[in-house]
């Protein structure tokens with residue numbers, strides 16, 4: 325059987341099942357944006373690992389090393405934020421081909437440092453090796469939060485309203501621009517330098533009316549399904565309400581937006597939107613609601629259900 329038949333999530337599931345005989349105790353592992361490790365009875369550490377591989381996640385000639393350093397860190401800080409946690413530290417492992425120059429490596433470190441400094445997150449370790457051909461960057465990020473403020477994927481409930489923290493599809497449109505030679509467009513800049521919603525995630529974590537949360541890395545059509553499957557609920561999404569500056573299809577299937585996707589108690593959501601607006605100067609955008617039913621997204625246009633063939637990025 326080819327790996328493409330198993331798929332990325334099939335392989336993760338195989339790993340999860342193989343390890344089900346070893347107790348995790350009170351720790352929670354595979355399935356959320358971060359693992360959760362209780363520490364003092366009231367707080368937990370959250371831990372995520374994310375890898376970026378040349379020619380899969382980035383092209384060496386299209387990405388400046390400085391921005392690559394920022395982006396690889398941003399994807400990890402985004403996973404910490406999506407749990408409602410504050411980042412504590414990161415670990416950086418890099419494998420570099422021998423033909424990479426010292427200035428390239430210095431610029432990468434400068435970029436990684438600049439985003440670390442913006443959020444005051446120290447680098448505590450990692451690993452450095454040579455690589456036969458491609459650049460590989462693997463980052464582990466650790467965060468911390470009070471146990472009752474940590475947000476998961478399995479806690480969405482029927483009646484919840486669904487929100488996102490910003491416009492969707494900008495990064496995917498940026499990637500199209502880059503491929504078509506418009507490397508200096510506004511969207512290309514967003515694709516190369518996404519802003520992780522670190523403060524927003526922490527703030528949303530502290531709000532009890534927020535039930536489930538994750539970050540959008542593979543596109544809404546693929547990512548929302550993880551919340552639905554974990555919570556055993558369905559979703560109705562109003563396509564006209566998806567905030568986007570590009571096509572709805574790119575907004576829904578495009579990856580790497582690193583916005584937060586959350587569900588909130590229906591009655592309390594108006595207050596949440598108001599408070600969020602006062603705090604951050606922009607509105608949470610409501611895109612639909614959680615309903616009871618088997619895990620599936622019901623896409624609606626002007627109230628009518630449509631059946632598009634949408635999916636997010638596939639590795640295998």
Ligand code: ADP
Pocket residue numbers: 336339353354355356357358359373374403541
């Ligand atoms: P994200 O996009 O939020 O980083 P992923 O889709 O990469 O999440 O992973 C989904 C879940 O599967 C996460 O909980 C992650 O820790 C887990 N996971 C992914 N790859 C592996 C692996 N090789 N071994 C164990 N767990 C994994």
Ligand code: MG
Pocket residue numbers: 357402403406538539540541
């Ligand atoms: Mg994630």
